[in-house]
Amino acid sequence: MFSWLVLFLDSGAKMSNYLKISFPSGTVRDVPRGSSAREALELDGHFLAVAASIADKAVDINAALYEDCSIVGIEANSQQGLEIIRHSASHIMAEAVKSLFPAIKVAIGPAIESGFYYDFEREEPFTSADLELIEQKMREIIAEDGAFSREEMSRSEATLLFEKLGESYKVELINDLPPEVTNVSIYRQGDFVDLCRGPHIASTGKVGAFKLLSVAGAYWRGDEKNKMLQRIYGTAFSSKQELDEYLHLVEEAKRRDHRRIGKDLDLFQVSEEAGAGLVIFHPKGMMLRYLIEEWERKEHIKRGYQMVMGPQILKADLWKLSGHYDNYRENMYFTEVDGQSYGIKPMNCISHMLIYKSQLRSYRDLPIRYFELGTVHRHEKAGVLHGLMRVRQFTQDDAHIICTPEQLSSEIKGVADFVATAMQIFGFEYEVELSTRPVKSIGSDSDWELATSALRGALVESAIPYDVHQGDGAFYGPKIDFKIKDALNRKWQCATIQCDFTLPERFELHYIGEDGLRHRPVMLHRVILGAIERFMGVLIEHFAGAFPLWLSPVQAVVVTVTDKHIPYGQKVLELLKSAGIRSEGDFRNEKLGYKVREAQLQKTPYALVVGDKEIENGTVALRKRGGEQLPSVSVEEFIREVVSLSQRYE
Numbered sequence: 061m062f063s064w065l066v067l068f069l070d071s072g073a074k075m076s077n078y079l080k081i082s083f084p085s086g087t088v089r090d091v092p093r094g095s096s097a098r099e100a101l102e103l104d105g106h107f108l109a110v111a112a113s114i115a116d117k118a119v120d121i122n123a124a125l126y127e128d129c130s131i132v133g134i135e136a137n138s139q140q141g142l143e144i145i146r147h148s149a150s151h152i153m154a155e156a157v158k159s160l161f162p163a164i165k166v167a168i169g170p171a172i173e174s175g176f177y178y179d180f181e182r183e184e185p186f187t188s189a190d191l192e193l194i195e196q197k198m199r200e201i202i203a204e205d206g207a208f209s210r211e212e213m214s215r216s217e218a219t220l221l222f223e224k225l226g227e228s229y230k231v232e233l234i235n236d237l238p239p240e241v242t243n244v245s246i247y248r249q250g251d252f253v254d255l256c257r258g259p260h261i262a263s264t265g266k267v268g269a270f271k272l273l274s275v276a277g278a279y280w281r282g283d284e285k286n287k288m289l290q291r292i293y294g295t296a297f298s299s300k301q302e303l304d305e306y307l308h309l310v311e312e313a314k315r316r317d318h319r320r321i322g323k324d325l326d327l328f329q330v331s332e333e334a335g336a337g338l339v340i341f342h343p344k345g346m347m348l349r350y351l352i353e354e355w356e357r358k359e360h361i362k363r364g365y366q367m368v369m370g371p372q373i374l375k376a377d378l379w380k381l382s383g384h385y386d387n388y389r390e391n392m393y394f395t396e397v398d399g400q401s402y403g404i405k406p407m408n409c410i411s412h413m414l415i416y417k418s419q420l421r422s423y424r425d426l427p428i429r430y431f432e433l434g435t436v437h438r439h440e441k442a443g444v445l446h447g448l449m450r451v452r453q454f455t456q457d458d459a460h461i462i463c464t465p466e467q468l469s470s471e472i473k474g475v476a477d478f479v480a481t482a483m484q485i486f487g488f489e490y491e492v493e494l495s496t497r498p499v500k501s502i503g504s505d506s507d508w509e510l511a512t513s514a515l516r517g518a519l520v521e522s523a524i525p526y527d528v529h530q531g532d533g534a535f536y537g538p539k540i541d542f543k544i545k546d547a548l549n550r551k552w553q554c555a556t557i558q559c560d561f562t563l564p565e566r567f568e569l570h571y572i573g574e575d576g577l578r579h580r581p582v583m584l585h586r587v588i589l590g591a592i593e594r595f596m597g598v599l600i601e602h603f604a605g606a607f608p609l610w611l612s613p614v615q616a617v618v619v620t621v622t623d624k625h626i627p628y629g630q631k632v633l634e635l636l637k638s639a640g641i642r643s644e645g646d647f648r649n650e651k652l653g654y655k656v657r658e659a660q661l662q663k664t665p666y667a668l669v670v671g672d673k674e675i676e677n678g679t680v681a682l683r684k685r686g687g688e689q690l691p692s693v694s695v696e697e698f699i700r701e702v703v704s705l706s707q708r709y710e
């Protein structure tokens with residue numbers, strides 16, 4: 061198929077029959093003028109590209125070359141290659157839909173993060189039977205392996221073309237192009253023609269594997285004043301294996317959804333009745349939270365932090381001083397008390413600084429580490445709220461370390477060590493990112509240099525591998541982010557350390573140095589688990605509700621075989637409770653198998669079955685939540701084992 065892309069055609073220059081094309085290997089080759097990107101890449105030994113990148117612009121693999129340039133092949137399994145495959149799959153879906161339902165109008169069909177969609181105007185909703193038909197048609201189109209061919213034409217030609225086809229959405233898109241655009245490109249495959257910038261794969265057969273996933277309503281151009289269209293979502297990969305892995309991951313994510321598990325295990329609710337983004341913890345959810353917070357408190361005290369607590373609201377003047385009023389007001393809630401404006405805290409920093417300022421501090425007092433399980437309120441947009449992951453009221457395991465510039469490095473190392481301990485105990489792997497000075501920032505070059513090298517130095521000295529995110533720091537200082545990886549390899553932000561020179565300046569914090577003079581301390585804002593709510597959400601999905609023994613809200617349930625075993629069951633239950641084991645009794649007049657299964661569905665680590673034999677021997681029969689049956693043990697032995705496992709955070 062003839063290809064139309066003309067790059068930087070320079071009619072004035074002396075025409076040579078060969079171009080100088082440079083490749084990522086550094087090789088520069090003479091390539092005949094007018095060769096396609098594919099031919100050029102093949103000359104250099106690249107045969108796997110689905111598209112090409114010329115001077116950083118993605119183009120069709122069959123685009124012709126008319127100018128010296130650098131060229132890189134875009135392979136199917138790269139992020140960019142995948143996007144091109146998915147976008148091309150959306151064209152194939154539109155072709156299939158048009159051939160099955162010719163009256164339908166097509167709107168737009170981009171690639172999205174994990175697949176693609178196309179919007180269609182059709183009165184009757186698409187059914188799952190329709191989706192199957194469309195999939196079948198798409199398979200036929202892919203098997204035919206027809207070419208995607210590009211043409212350029214004037215706006216008016218294109219308008220005429222799409223008017224003739226009755227595709228009014230395409231006509232509207234052309235009409236809305238800025239006036240300086242004189243030409244547009246269209247792509248044809250089979251009988252289907254679409255307005256598109258491209259690039260696409262060379263032919264339909266390059267889609268390795270695809271699946272249509274769902275249908276949803278979507279307003280034309282996202283505007284609810286416009287017509288509601290039907291959006292069909294799908295995904296595509298370069299191979300069947302990758303598609304299967306993805307579909308498995310989607311299923312797993314559904315199975316592990318913390319909102320579902322939160323309901324099944326009766327952990328919490330987020331209800332419209334109470335308000336969006338506001339979490340109500342039920343007894344078992346609160347027990348999980350208590351266990352996390354108890355570990356946190358003990359560990360902070362061990363590591364030289366002092367527990368403090370500030371009020372929920374503070375005078376607006378303080379938020380003006382801190383800069384929140386100017387920079388963060390839209391996310392804050394305000395209230396009025398005795399004619400004075402107060403802000404509900406979105407952060408815990410201010411009270412901690414007021415505690416520091418309550419006394420004259422000397423260098424001998426530093427570092428000072430204030431820790432608060434601080435509850436904050438932030439006005440998140442309704443659309444982003446999600447279970448425990450994104451809420452409007454949450455509690456951070458927040459601390460502020462106020463220290464001398466010389467102490468920065470060892471304090472940062474201390475926090476990094478804290479994070480390592482926490483992640484090991486909760487069972488997560490993690491990655492580390494160092495974010496440096498953004499373009500828009502405040503503070504002196506020397507402060508930024510000092511803080512950034514302290515953060516980097518601490519990571520290097522602690523032998524922690526990290527990525528640098530240039531320019532991603534906060535406007536007031538650089539930071540280290542720790543991203544945990546869950547069982548599905550998804551990354552979640554948890555711990556962060558931020559260096560701050562600004563707030564100590566604004567709040568005029570100082571200490572008396574060895575020289576008897578006043579000096580400005582540095583402040584580190586840091587969290588270890590981050591928002592407890594979100595961390596719980598991640599924990600629930602990571603463990604699919606089957607928490608380690610030490611975190612299980614209920615560790616053991618005593619199950620009777622028949623009613624005559626109830627007195628012994630009650631005795632066992634009391635022994636467990638008085639040993640501090642979180643336990644329940646299931647003495648209902650139900651079948652044993654039913655009760656054991658229910659304990660397993662509730663993800664209770666142990667079911668302790670008591671019947672005739674157990675009463676006779678003073679033992680309990682153990683069933684683990686995975687279904688494993690353990691030998692009977694004495695109650696004392698069971699208690700010893702559970703206490704010891706819990707103490708080791710297992």
Ligand SMILES: [Zn+2]
Binds near residue numbers: 148151257259
């Ligand atoms: Zn396209």
Ligand SMILES: [Zn+2]
Binds near residue numbers: 407408409460585586
């Ligand atoms: Zn802070």
